[in-house]
Amino acid sequence: MSNSAFQVRKCDVLILGSGGAGLLAALAAYEADPALDILIAVKGLFGKSGCTRMVQGGYNVALSDSDSVENHFMDTVRAGAWLNDQDLAWELVSRAPGCIRRLETVCGAFFDRSPDGEIHQKAFAGQSFDRTVHKGDLTGIELTNRASEQIIRRGIPVLEERRAIALLPDSGAGGRVAGSMLLDIRSGEFTAVNAKCTLLATGGGPTFYKYSACAQELATDGMAMAWEAGADLCDMEMVQFHPTGILTGEGLQITGTLLEEGLRGAGGHLLNGRGERYMERYDPERMERSTRDLVARAGYTEIKEGRGTENGGVFIDVSHLGADFVRKNFRGMVDRCADLGFDLAGAPVEVSPTAHYMMGGAKIDTGCRTSLPGLFAAGEDAGGTHGANRLGGNGVANSTVFGEVAGREMAAEAGGAPFESFDRGSAEASVEEALAALGDGTLLIPSAPRSRS
Numbered sequence: 327m328s329n330s331a332f333q334v335r336k337c338d339v340l341i342l343g344s345g346g347a348g349l350l351a352a353l354a355a356y357e358a359d360p361a362l363d364i365l366i367a368v369k370g371l372f373g374k375s376g377c378t379r380m381v382q383g384g385y386n387v388a389l390s391d392s393d394s395v396e397n398h399f400m401d402t403v404r405a406g407a408w409l410n411d412q413d414l415a416w417e418l419v420s421r422a423p424g425c426i427r428r429l430e431t432v433c434g435a436f437f438d439r440s441p442d443g444e445i446h447q448k449a450f451a452g453q454s455f456d457r458t459v460h461k462g463d464l465t466g467i468e469l470t471n472r473a474s475e476q477i478i479r480r481g482i483p484v485l486e487e488r489r490a491i492a493l494l495p496d497s498g499a500g501g502r503v504a505g506s507m508l509l510d511i512r513s514g515e516f517t518a519v520n521a522k523c524t525l526l527a528t529g530g531g532p533t534f535y536k537y538s539a540c541a542q543e544l545a546t547d548g549m550a551m552a553w554e555a556g557a558d559l560c561d562m563e564m565v566q567f568h569p570t571g572i573l574t575g576e577g578l579q580i581t582g583t584l585l586e587e588g589l590r591g592a593g594g595h596l597l598n599g600r601g602e603r604y605m606e607r608y609d610p611e612r613m614e615r616s617t618r619d620l621v622a623r624a625g626y627t628e629i630k631e632g633r634g635t636e637n638g639g640v641f642i643d644v645s646h647l648g649a650d651f652v653r654k655n656f657r658g659m660v661d662r663c664a665d666l667g668f669d670l671a672g673a674p675v676e677v678s679p680t681a682h683y684m685m686g687g688a689k690i691d692t693g694c695r696t697s698l699p700g701l702f703a704a705g706e707d708a709g710g711t712h713g714a715n716r717l718g719g720n721g722v723a724n725s726t727v728f729g730e731v732a733g734r735e736m737a738a739e740a741g742g743a744p745f746e747s748f749d750r751g752s753a754e755a756s757v758e759e760a761l762a763a764l765g766d767g768t769l770l771i772p773s774a775p776r777s778r779s
Contacts, residue, residue, distance in 0.1 A: 332516035337365040343527030344368040345378035346725030347705030349473040354733025373474035381466025382586035384458035386719035387422040406713020433472040449591035452617035492756035494748035503701040504748040523736035530684035530706030537582035537680040548707040558697040561686030569621040571680025582680035587718035619715040622679040641674035694732035704728040
């Protein structure tokens with residue numbers, strides 16, 4: 327194969343990513359028009375990779391008669407320091423109830439129930455109402471498994487272990503995105519996918535920090551491709567740190583993985599190295615149930631001012647809630663901590679703020695359209711919804727809600743529209759640059775990225 331050789335494949339709708347956004351986009355597009363040729367490309371294994379599967383806590387949605395979408399909206403924009411795109415925030419909270427019902431009735435997701443048979447909603451920090459739907463503390467696995475099953479049942483094709491390396495412009499002067507170049511990370515072969523509509527749903531992934539809670543295959547590559555193609559981005563200066571990432575020791579990749587928000591929502595305490603509940607100094611009213619940004623900064627301040635643990639962290643302690651309660655309600659985290667040598671149900675666990683979520687991304691409208699025709703974005707690839715800080719439980723809601731929106735919008739746009747061929751010179755250049763970055767296999771740092779078009 328010559329340096330610029332690649333295969334070509336066509337589809338109506340190309341979805342890059344198979345987390346919550348990608349899965350729900352594919353299902354929504356299929357529901358809108360089953361005749362569409364829909365293709366999913368995922369950089370890992372289908373149903374086994376990405377961040378949605380790692381979601382522990384749950385899904386924020388106003389279901390109770392005592393709650394409202396207006397309350398959910400106000401909690402969202404307050405947490406975001408009023409920097410949210412409020413149209414997007416309203417889309418999120420107003421569409422979430424319908425989306426959660428479809429996850430239950432169409433995908434078959436099982437959520438925990440209250441004694442009266444209604445969906446159980448637990449407490450999450452930073453909210454005025456207990457509105458977080460969950461499946462124990464393994465909510466993401468349930469959502470991913472059930473939605474993936476529906477993709478398979480509908481026969482929607484999936485390309486596994488294909489990393490998108492560039493968006494492909496059309497061959498005319500319309501500035502339209504006409505698909506993406508994919509790299510098969512096993513064989514090294516390239517495939518140019520020519521698509522009428524392309525969705526960025528690759529996930530964010532601030533894995534460039536010392537401690538990170540994200541799936542390690544994430545690399546903000548969707549945002550990078552959008553920027554290189556000339557799309558408008560927003561809020562890129564803001565990165566969310568989760569306050570409680572497990573400290574397991576230097577050099578261990580699992581350091582930074584989350585102990586989720588529900589622990590603090592249930593009444594967990596945060597302690598510094600002196601045994602003080604330090605949140606009294608930072609938010610005496612809400613204490614540990616304050617928002618993530620404030621709690622993460624508080625923990626960081628305690629550590630930097632010398633009140634942290636010997637290993638440079640703080641503690642989260644839920645032992646006072648009772649071992650049986652903790653094991654019943656947080657089984658996944660109890661097992662994870664036990665694997666690492668910690669007894670979550672019986673003793674404090676050492677944690678530290680950990681990079682968790684990119685607040686920024688491609689700038690979109692309420693139909694998930696970016697500034698480039700033919701290019702859509704949803705989930706963590708899109709910015710604006712959360713403002714400066716995201717509520718725990720709004721992330722998976724954001725992915726699934728806007729995934730559905732994107733799927734319907736792409737189906738409407740792609741149906742009956744002609745194909746715009748991609749620019750072959752740009753496709754060849756993307757292959758050459760990828761091969762140049764690999765070099766002779768000895769470089770640890772890739773070559774500099776190409777300049778923005």
